[in-house]
Each structure stands twice: as C-alpha cells, then as structure tokens.
Amino acid sequence: MKTLRVAAIPGDGIGNEVVPAAVKTLEALSKISGDVTFEFTYFPYGCEYYLKHGEMMPKDGLARLRGFDAIFLGAVGNAELVPDHISLWGLLIKIRREFQQSINVRPAKVLKGVRSPLADPKGFDLMVVRENSEGEYSSVGGRIYQGEDEIAVQNNIFSRKATERAMRFAFDLALKRNNHVTSATKSNGIVYTMPFWDEIFDEVSQGYPDIETESQHIDALTAFFATYPEKFDVIVASNLFGDILTDLGAALMGSIGVAPAANINVNGNYPSMFEPVHGSAPDIVGKGIANPMGQIWTAKMMLDHLGEEKMGRHLLDAIERTTSKGIVTPDLGGTNTTEDVTEEVIKQLH
Ligand code: NAI
Ligand code: MG
Numbered sequence: 290m291k292t293l294r295v296a297a298i299p300g301d302g303i304g305n306e307v308v309p310a311a312v313k314t315l316e317a318l319s320k321i322s323g324d325v326t327f328e329f330t331y332f333p334y335g336c337e338y339y340l341k342h343g344e345m346m347p348k349d350g351l352a353r354l355r356g357f358d359a360i361f362l363g364a365v366g367n368a369e370l371v372p373d374h375i376s377l378w379g380l381l382i383k384i385r386r387e388f389q390q391s392i393n394v395r396p397a398k399v400l401k402g403v404r405s406p407l408a409d410p411k412g413f414d415l416m417v418v419r420e421n422s423e424g425e426y427s428s429v430g431g432r433i434y435q436g437e438d439e440i441a442v443q444n445n446i447f448s449r450k451a452t453e454r455a456m457r458f459a460f461d462l463a464l465k466r467n468n469h470v471t472s473a474t475k476s477n478g479i480v481y482t483m484p485f486w487d488e489i490f491d492e493v494s495q496g497y498p499d500i501e502t503e504s505q506h507i508d509a510l511t512a513f514f515a516t517y518p519e520k521f522d523v524i525v526a527s528n529l530f531g532d533i534l535t536d537l538g539a540a541l542m543g544s545i546g547v548a549p550a551a552n553i554n555v556n557g558n559y560p561s562m563f564e565p566v567h568g569s570a571p572d573i574v575g576k577g578i579a580n581p582m583g584q585i586w587t588a589k590m591m592l593d594h595l596g597e598e599k600m601g602r603h604l605l606d607a608i609e610r611t612t613s614k615g616i617v618t619p620d621l622g623g624t625n626t627t628e629d630v631t632e633e634v635i636k637q638l639h
Contacts, residue, residue, distance in 0.1 A: 296330055296353075302568070336376050337370065360563070361587075384562055388554055392419065394419070397542055399543075402617070411518070416466070418462060419455070419526050419531025456489060458553070469523065475506050511533070511534065565587055585631075606637070607638045610637040
C-alpha cells in the first residue's frame with residue numbers, strides 16, 4: 290500500500306468548504322481503490338493567520354511544506370482583513386516561485402450536463418500548458434522622463450531552458466492523450482522572442498515523431514477556441530498567452546467553480562501545488578453552496594501527477610456522472626449544496 294503525503298492549505302473563504310469536500314472524496318476513493326492511502330496534514334495559513342501572526346505563513350513555512358508529495362490548496366484572499374496583494378504574494382505566489390512551479394496546467398473540457406456558453410461545444414476536451422516563470426511577466430524594464438516625453442519599457446524574457454521545459458511537458462502530456470500539440474505563437478508581430486519560441490517548438494517536436502504538431506498565432510487561436518475547441522488536444526503557450534487562453538477555457542466550461550489548475554515543479558526538487566482556478570468567493574462564503582467540482586477535479590490532476598492515473602480517471606468519471614444527473618450547485622443553475630454534490634460524487638465512485 291502506497292501512502293501519499295499531502296499538505297492541505299484550505300486558506301480563506303470557500304477554500305474551507307471545498308477542500309474538506311475534496312478530501313472526503315479522496316478518502317472514499319482510497320477505500321474503494323485500495324492501493325493508495327492519503328495522509329493529509331493541515332496548515333492554517335491564510336488571512337486569519339496573518340491577523341494573529343503578522344505574516345501569511347511562518348518564516349519556516351516553506352521548509353515545512355517541502356517534504357510533502359503535493360500541496361493541496363483552496364483559495365487565498367480576504368480583502369476585508371488583508372489587502373489582496375499581501376495575501377497573494379505572501380502565500381500563493383511565494384510557494385509557486387520558491388518551489389519552482391514553472392508550469393501551469395489547466396484543462397478545459399465540457400462536462401456532461403454542464404451548459405457551456407457555446408451553442409455547440411461538441412464535447413471539447415483540451416489542456417493548456419502555460420510557461421509560468423518568465424516570458425511577458427518578467428519584471429524587467431523601466432520608465433524614464435515625464436510628461437509628453439515619458440517612456441515605458443517592458444522586456445520579455447524567453448530562456449531556452451524554460452521554453453524547452455514547457456514544450457517537453459506539453460509533448461509528454463500529449464503522449465498520454467491524443468498525440469496532438471498546438472503552439473501558441475505570434476511570430477508575425479513579435480519578431481525576436483516568438484520566432485525563437487517557434488524554433489524551439491520545432492526542435493522539441495523532432496524528439497516526438499508520433500505527435501502531430503501545429504502552430505497558430507494567438508489571435509487566430511483565440512478565435513478557434515470559440516469556433517472549434519474540439520480540434521485541440523494540448524496547447525503550449527507563453528505566460529501571457531496562456532493566461533488569457535486559460536481564462537477563456539474556464540469560461541467555455543460554464544462556471545469558474547468547475548475549473549481546476551496545477552502548478553507543476555518539473556525538476557522534482559519541490560512539491561507541485563494543486564488548486565481550483567476560483568478565489569475565496571466572499572459573496573457566497575458560509576452559505577454551503579460553493580461548487581466543489583474545481584477542487585475535486587484538481588485532486589484528479591494531483592493523482593495523475595503522482596502516477597495514479599487510474600484513480601484520476603475514476604474520479605473524473607464520478608464528477609461527470611454527477612453533473613450529468615443535474616446534481617449541481619447554483620453557479621451551474623442547480624439547487625444543490627456543496628454537500629449534496631460531494632455525496633453524489635462519492636456515491637458515483639462506488
Ligand atoms: P472569486 O473566484 O473568488 O469569485 C468570483 C465569482 O465566482 C463570485 O461571484 C463567486 O461567488 C463565484 N465563484 C467562485 N468560485 C465559486 C465556486 N466554487 N462555486 C460557486 N461560485 C463560485 O474571485 P474574486 O471575487 O475576484 O476574488 C475574491 C478573493 O479571492 C480575492 O481576495 C482574490 O484576491 C482571491 N483570489 C484568489 C485566488 C487564488 O487563491 N488562486 C484566485 C482568484 C481570486
Ligand atoms: Mg488569469
């Protein structure tokens with residue numbers, strides 16, 4: 290029997306509602322599948338912790354988290370207690386940066402029974418792999434002069450290392466899926482970094498002869514997301530392009546409450562972190578109606594990442610059987626509670 294040691298950080302707001310729901314689901318899954326057990330250790334880091342201690346997590350917080358197989362995070366942020374930039378940078382971004390979680394992966398898939406804003410979503414099922422450590426979001430640049438002479442410069446940093454890393458990850462992922470990778474480029478407009486991106490995409494693709502590839506300019510690709518999302522399998526994108534595409538992907542799924550994300554450390558030196566896309570949802574906290582699907586789905590991504598793909602598939606099947614029965618929370622047009630949905634997912638696991 291294998292034991293997976295998971296650091297759970299429910300965080301703020303509905304994080305405290307959806308993390309317990311997902312943990313309950315994982316525990317039920319473990320009983321059914323029988324070959325993996327989970328050992329959850331809870332960390333109370335978040336805005337209330339900040340009020341008591343003056344920091345989002347203790348000085349040795351990262352050292353405490355480092356030895357775990359994965360980090361399972363709810364949401365961070367309670368602007369009534371702590372300004373968002375402090376809570377976000379003191380916990381979430383700190384973990385992503387220090388643990389070299391240089392790749393962000395987000396699936397977009399139309400779940401059975403969930404209404405996509407697309408008239409005909411044709412069962413799309415894709416994954417966006419976003420480079421998450423540099424690119425357009427590198428803080429290199431500056432401003433000079435004032436008034437009408439004022440100038441602002443923002444540099445894009447593309448290293449061979451980080452670019453290759455994101456692309457390899459995308460190709461490896463496609464091998465486990467439908468053997469197709471699309472590169473999001475803009476080499477017709479951005480004439481240094483994007484041709485470099487394209488060259489590396491070509492080079493990396495040589496090592497994957499079984500994978501079909503295609504490059505699309507980001508503007509066209511965004512339009513194709515809405516017109517034929519079912520044609521995509523894995524998409525690899527730079528930090529900015531990936532950021533935009535993934536929000537569109539989440540919107541096409543029907544509610545932010547179902548969208549999951551993974552922050553992946555690929556060198557194995559630190560744990561990866563799994564979280565839903567949504568935040569702490571202060572407007573619905575305590576009402577018992579938070580959609581737990583995003584959190585449960587990110588548990589599936591955690592299982593996949595830790596090599597338990599069979600359990601991951603089992604979990605996603607149970608999620609889809611639940612949505613297809615119409616047992617969904619109000620954000621998806623339903624009348625069910627967090628607990629109803631969680632209980633149904635557990636029932637569907639059996
Ligand atoms: P939000 O994602 O918390 O909420 C946006 C809207 O979606 C709200 O109407 C909310 O009720 C709804 N919603 C979100 N998750 C839901 C779920 N699981 N089920 C049903 N409805 C759901 O974004 P918002 O309001 O901009 O931010 C609130 C706080 O969360 C802020 O402090 C922000 O900084 C933080 N935040 C944290 C994130 C993280 O931890 N990764 C990501 C986004 C925001
Ligand atoms: Mg975003």
